[in-house]
Amino acid sequence: MGDQCVILVTGGTGLVGQAIKTIAEGEENRPNEQWYFASSKDGDLSVREDTEKLFAKVKPTHVIHLAAMVGGLFRNLKYNLDFYRINTLINDNVLNVSYKTGVKKVVSCLSTCIFPDKTTYPIDETMVHNGPPHDSNFGYSYSKRMIDVLNRAYNKQHGCQFTSVVPTNVYGAHDNFNLEDGHVLPGLIHKIYTAKKNNTPFTVWGTGSPRRQxxxxxxxARLMIWVLREYPEIDPIILSVGEEDEVSIKEAAEAVVEAMDFKGEVKYDTTKSDGQFKKTASNAKLRKYRPDFKFTPFKQAVKESCDWFVANYETARK
Incomplete structure (x- = not known):
C-alpha cells in the first residue's frame, strides 16, 4: 500500500469501525491513506444502487467490510431468514461492486458463530465449513460463511485480493450496551453501572463458569489494519488472544466489579442458562505472522471500556 490509498470502511460507526478510526487516525496514521467511515446514512448496502452510489462517491482503492444486519439471540431465532437474505445481499453487493470498480483489496469481518456447532477445540481457520453452525443463528452464520466462498471464487476467477478475519468476542468503546440484545461484557458493564447507581445487587446470569476469549x-483495529496492509492470504485468519488468555464469565464479572469500584452484593442467577461452555479458538496462524504482537492486558482494557461507558452514558447504545 505504498501509493495513495482511499480506504472505505462499511459499517464504520460501530464498535469495530470506531476503533479502526481511532487507530488509523492516531498511532497508525499514514499520509498516503485517506479513510472514509460509512454509516447507514450513506445508503442501504443491501440495495445495489445505494452501494454503487457510495463507491462512486468515495472511489475506494481498498475496503474494510464491517456492515451487517446483527442482533442478539432472540432476534436471530425469530428472523433467521431475514438475517440470511439481508446479509447475503449486503455482502454480494459490496464484493461485486468492489470487483467492478477495481478495488485492490477487501477485508471482510466474519464471526466465530460461523464455525460448526459440533466441533473439536481449539477451532482453527480450516474448520469453517466442517458442519452446520448452531441452529439458533444459522441464517446469519451461513451468510457470513458465504463471504469466504465469495473470496475464493473472486480470487480464482478474477485474481481479486479479497480476504476475511474472524475475531473472537470484541468489546470496548462504542459497543452495544443493550441489556437484552448486547454481548456479555457490555451487558455486565451496563448492569453494574445500574446496580451501583440504584444501590441494588449486581446479578450475573448463569453460574459464571463458561469461558470466552x-x-x-x-x-x-490494529490487527485489521495490518491485515489490510500486509496479510497475503485469501483464506481467513482468526484474530484473538491465545487459548491461555481465555477467561470465565465469573472472572470477567470480577474485572468489571474492580474497574467500576463496585462495593455492593454480587449474585449469580443459576436459573439462567450458561449457554455454550467454551468456544476456544486457536491464534496459531496469527502468531506465525505476528509473534511479537502485544494484546492490551484484560483488566486494563476492561477499565478503559468501563470509563468510556460512564463518560458517555447518555449517548452510548443501550
Whole structure:
C-alpha cells in the first residue's frame, strides 16, 4: 500500500469501525491513506444502487467490510431468514461492486458463530465449513460463511485480493450496551453501572463458569489494519488472544466489579442458562505472522471500556 490509498470502511460507526478510526487516525496514521467511515446514512448496502452510489462517491482503492444486519439471540431465532437474505445481499453487493470498480483489496469481518456447532477445540481457520453452525443463528452464520466462498471464487476467477478475519468476542468503546440484545461484557458493564447507581445487587446470569476469549476493540483495529496492509492470504485468519488468555464469565464479572469500584452484593442467577461452555479458538496462524504482537492486558482494557461507558452514558447504545 505504498501509493495513495482511499480506504472505505462499511459499517464504520460501530464498535469495530470506531476503533479502526481511532487507530488509523492516531498511532497508525499514514499520509498516503485517506479513510472514509460509512454509516447507514450513506445508503442501504443491501440495495445495489445505494452501494454503487457510495463507491462512486468515495472511489475506494481498498475496503474494510464491517456492515451487517446483527442482533442478539432472540432476534436471530425469530428472523433467521431475514438475517440470511439481508446479509447475503449486503455482502454480494459490496464484493461485486468492489470487483467492478477495481478495488485492490477487501477485508471482510466474519464471526466465530460461523464455525460448526459440533466441533473439536481449539477451532482453527480450516474448520469453517466442517458442519452446520448452531441452529439458533444459522441464517446469519451461513451468510457470513458465504463471504469466504465469495473470496475464493473472486480470487480464482478474477485474481481479486479479497480476504476475511474472524475475531473472537470484541468489546470496548462504542459497543452495544443493550441489556437484552448486547454481548456479555457490555451487558455486565451496563448492569453494574445500574446496580451501583440504584444501590441494588449486581446479578450475573448463569453460574459464571463458561469461558470466552475476549479481544479489545483497539487491538482488533490494529490487527485489521495490518491485515489490510500486509496479510497475503485469501483464506481467513482468526484474530484473538491465545487459548491461555481465555477467561470465565465469573472472572470477567470480577474485572468489571474492580474497574467500576463496585462495593455492593454480587449474585449469580443459576436459573439462567450458561449457554455454550467454551468456544476456544486457536491464534496459531496469527502468531506465525505476528509473534511479537502485544494484546492490551484484560483488566486494563476492561477499565478503559468501563470509563468510556460512564463518560458517555447518555449517548452510548443501550
Amino acid at each position: 475476549f479481544i479489545y476493540s483497539l487491538d482488533l
